[in-house]
Amino acid sequence: MIAARDLRSPRARLLGGAQASVERPVGTTDPIVPFSHAASSMGGRLVIHVEAEDGRRAEAGRSTAALVERVQRWATRLTRYSETSDLSVLNADPRHEIPVRPTLAALLRAGRMVTESTEGLADITLLDARLAAEGLAGDDVELTSRAYDWSIAPGRRGSAIVRRSPGLRFDLDGVGKGWIADRALRFLADWPSAVVDADGDLAIRCAPGKTWEVAVDDPRTPDTSIAVLRLTAPDGFPGRWGVATSGISIHRWNVDGRVRHHLIDPRTGRPAVTDVVQATVIAGSALRAEALAKAAVIAGSFEGFALLERARVQGAVILTDRGETLALPQTLALLGN
Numbered sequence: 001m002i003a004a005r006d007l008r009s010p011r012a013r014l015l016g017g018a019q020a021s022v023e024r025p026v027g028t029t030d031p032i033v034p035f036s037h038a039a040s041s042m043g044g045r046l047v048i049h050v051e052a053e054d055g056r057r058a059e060a061g062r063s064t065a066a067l068v069e070r071v072q073r074w075a076t077r078l079t080r081y082s083e084t085s086d087l088s089v090l091n092a093d094p095r096h097e098i099p100v101r102p103t104l105a106a107l108l109r110a111g112r113m114v115t116e117s118t119e120g121l122a123d124i125t126l127l128d129a130r131l132a133a134e135g136l137a138g139d140d141v142e143l144t145s146r147a148y149d150w151s152i153a154p155g156r157r158g159s160a161i162v163r164r165s166p167g168l169r170f171d172l173d174g175v176g177k178g179w180i181a182d183r184a185l186r187f188l189a190d191w192p193s194a195v196v197d198a199d200g201d202l203a204i205r206c207a208p209g210k211t212w213e214v215a216v217d218d219p220r221t222p223d224t225s226i227a228v229l230r231l232t233a234p235d236g237f238p239g240r241w242g243v244a245t246s247g248i249s250i251h252r253w254n255v256d257g258r259v260r261h262h263l264i265d266p267r268t269g270r271p272a273v274t275d276v277v278q279a280t281v282i283a284g285s286a287l288r289a290e291a292l293a294k295a296a297v298i299a300g301s302f303e304g305f306a307l308l309e310r311a312r313v314q315g316a317v318i319l320t321d322r323g324e325t326l327a328l329p330q331t332l333a334l335l336g337n
Helices: 057-078 086-092 102-117 127-133 173-186 286-299 301-311 329-334
Strands: 002-005 012-014 032-041 044-053 097-100 150-154 160-164 194-198 201-206 211-217 225-232 239-247 252-255 258-261 276-283 315-320 325-327
Touching (some): 086 097, 102 173, 173 239, 225 315, 225 325, 325 329
Antiparallel strands (some): 002 252, 032 044, 044 194, 211 225
């Protein structure tokens, strides 16, 4: 018997009012209109925020609406929940060598990169282990990591050729949202301050001298935070960050009396046994932040902090199962009062 059980979703979110979840950036002197566009996407919520000068609200609306449509097209190609997506077609193909189109090729390359940057803990080859955790596949399927049983070679015009061992299938749910957030932010180049929130994975750009405030939600109590981050761009230089949160408080299933979650430890092929309930990472991109947050949860607090130190992230906040809120030393400079 399978029963889904979600606690509160682990998220980092922009602070703000009831209608637009973006606060007027600190340090603003020109007339500013905070503009937000929200839509359902990628199995969650996509929100795009831009800081628009007075009189550009209509332009902001057109830009963000067009970007939402573009993101929807990317997500349609990359989801595993549609049999006709590029990813599902790849996973179903029995051949050893399979051509893939540019969007999927780019995300697969990103998946390879985050596997290496997380020392193997963020692994996109564990679809069967994820399905087993959900009770949708037997525990007798191949559950161990196959992170290096595949390769990707360039094709024509951005396409690629994927070479893999028989039966290897990819799960891009984790890396996909961070990658999409980063890619979408690049399409907002006309807006000095902008944020793409891909269901909690934030890609952030900030104009010189301005500040975005980001709250890290407490998964134990609705509408509360365990930290508030103040991300400030220095005078004369724009700021660029990725903020992402991962944890075991969502995507939980009761399978035959055992509670399982979605974060698979590639060393065992099973849901990670960890003392970390939630990890939030601040890095140079949403993709990197998402992968390292996941890796920190899987590794546990001691090894997770060591991994984040080696990765030289800009900050991290971890909530343990003992109720402790821990932060890397460099995070203290980012914490609001």
